[in-house]
Amino acid sequence: MIIYTPIPLELVLEGNSDFSPEYQEVERGGFKLLVENLGNQRGKVVRLLSSNPQDYLNPLLQPGEIIKL
Amino acid sequence: MRLQYRRRPFFRKTRKPPSGPSVKENQSSSTNQNIQQLGQINVPDLESNLHCISIVGQIEGHLVLPPQNKTTKYEHVIPQLVAVEQNPNIEGLMVILNTVGGDVEAGLAIAELIDSLSKPTVSLVLGGGHSIGAPIAVSADYSIIAPTATMTIHPIRLTGLVVGVPQTYEYLDKMQDRVINFVTSHSKVTEDKLRELMFRTGQLARDIGAVLVGHDAVDEGLIDEAGGLGTATAKLREMTSGGKPEEGEDA
Numbered sequence: 343m344i345i346y347t348p349i350p351l352e353l354v355l356e357g358n359s360d361f362s363p364e365y366q367e368v369e370r371g372g373f374k375l376l377v378e379n380l381g382n383q384r385g386k387v388v389r390l391l392s393s394n395p396q397d398y399l400n401p402l403l404q405p406g407e408i409i410k411l
Numbered sequence: 412m413r414l415q416y417r418r419r420p421f422f423r424k425t426r427k428p429p430s431g432p433s434v435k436e437n438q439s440s441s442t443n444q445n446i447q448q449l450g451q452i453n454v455p456d457l458e459s460n461l462h463c464i465s466i467v468g469q470i471e472g473h474l475v476l477p478p479q480n481k482t483t484k485y486e487h488v489i490p491q492l493v494a495v496e497q498n499p500n501i502e503g504l505m506v507i508l509n510t511v512g513g514d515v516e517a518g519l520a521i522a523e524l525i526d527s528l529s530k531p532t533v534s535l536v537l538g539g540g541h542s543i544g545a546p547i548a549v550s551a552d553y554s555i556i557a558p559t560a561t562m563t564i565h566p567i568r569l570t571g572l573v574v575g576v577p578q579t580y581e582y583l584d585k586m587q588d589r590v591i592n593f594v595t596s597h598s599k600v601t602e603d604k605l606r607e608l609m610f611r612t613g614q615l616a617r618d619i620g621a622v623l624v625g626h627d628a629v630d631e632g633l634i635d636e637a638g639g640l641g642t643a644t645a646k647l648r649e650m651t652s653g654g655k656p657e658e659g660e661d662a
Contacts, residue, residue, distance in 0.1 A: 343473045344586055346542040347512030348563045348618065354469065357477040389486060395494035398487060399462075405484050 367391070368411065373403055377411070385411045460502040461647060462495050464488060465509070470521070470543060472514020483510065485517035492524045502651040505643055506534040506551055512542025515567065515586060519543070522550035522593060531650035535643045536560045536634065546590055548634065549598040552650065555643050556634045558625035564608045564633075565620025599632030 345354060364379045365388060373392060377385035387407040390397060397403060466488070468481030476482055495501050506525060512518070525532055525547065534551035536544070541563040548554050548562070556562070567587050591609075595602045608621040608631065615622065628634040636642065 344515045344567055345469075345472075345474075345513060346515045346518070346567050346590070347469065348541050348565060348615070348620075349469075349511050350617065351568075354476065354480060356479060361475075361477040363475075389484070392490075395490045395497055398490040399494050399498075405487055 363388075368409075370409060373397060375403065375409070377409065379411065380408070383411045385409050458500075460500065460651065461505055461644075462498075462501045462503070463505045463507060464491060464495075465507040466521070466544070466547060467509050468513075469511060470513030470518045470547075472517030474514070482513070485514070485521055488521055489524060492521070492528060496528055496530065501530065503531045503533070503647045504528060504551075505647055506532065506547065508534060508536045508540040508544050508548055509538035510540060510544040510547070512544055512563075515543055515590065517543075518547060519589060519593060522546040522597075526550040526597060531647060533643050533647045533650070535638075535640065536562065536628075539563070543590070545633065546593045546597070549594055553636075553646050554598070554634045555636050555638045555646070556625055556628050557639055558637050560625055560628075562623045562628050562633065563615070563620060564605065564623065565615065565618050566609050568618075594633070598634070601632070604631060605633075 345351065347354065365376055366379055366385070368375055368377050368385065373390065375387050376389040376391060378388050379385055385408070387403065387405050387409060389405060390403045392398070466483045468483060469476055471480075471482035471484050492504075495504050504525070525534075532551040532553075534548045534554045536548050536554070536556040537560050538557075539561050540548045540556070541561070542565065545562055545564060548556075567583055567590065591602060591605055594600065595605055608623070610619055611621045612619050614620065623631060623633065625637050629637050636646075
């Protein structure tokens, strides 16, 4: 794996060693989502697990969306 | 008794929002979230026959990057491109780039998909389309760069688990060739020119390479035209409607 960027690598990977997010799989409205637990019953969508390509156009299922756990 | 009576409405008021999830509530919560995250509310619904994908920040590949990076996740963009290809309501795709590069394989994967999409595609480089952003920019049928946008062309450097042996150089050269071959076969820039830009000295503070600002990228043949959103939309509309520009110029 090669990261090709003009930004110094030490800046890109800063904090990588203590970055260990907690992921969990949840189901919302029939969609399976991989969610990063932010605590306080909130979760950030990391990935949508679906084989239907049209689901990926749904703005409520984009990575970064905050959902209630 | 009086105390109880007074308390109830207060209790209700605070408890009401979390209970009873309805479609309406879902919408308002997504609006709230938009205000919180993007500082803006939803724009009015408008059926568009064009789809826009923005590639921002780092292109995240096989490694999840630490949270200070703003990233574009290739595992989400790839099915989106499949959906664009498949959806009969989408007639054209605009790819807006403001990226600092990222994972070579993820970047090339997105570039190859945009290239092989059967619908008309236009790319618009705003701000920056550096490193692996270059193959993505040239992968569209027509590429446009904002006059103030920059593209950094520089060699691939060593990262990750690579041992320091003479073969390492060959490996890097191979990775470099993948990028160079893609860019030269999808734009007017020649291989010699691209290599010359890549190994130019005196333009980058900590690296060798070249910085192409707006028109420079067009002059070198990397990008088709300098312009903006109006130019890109007009071009895409022209391509989707089979050559005839629709209803007046709004550029």
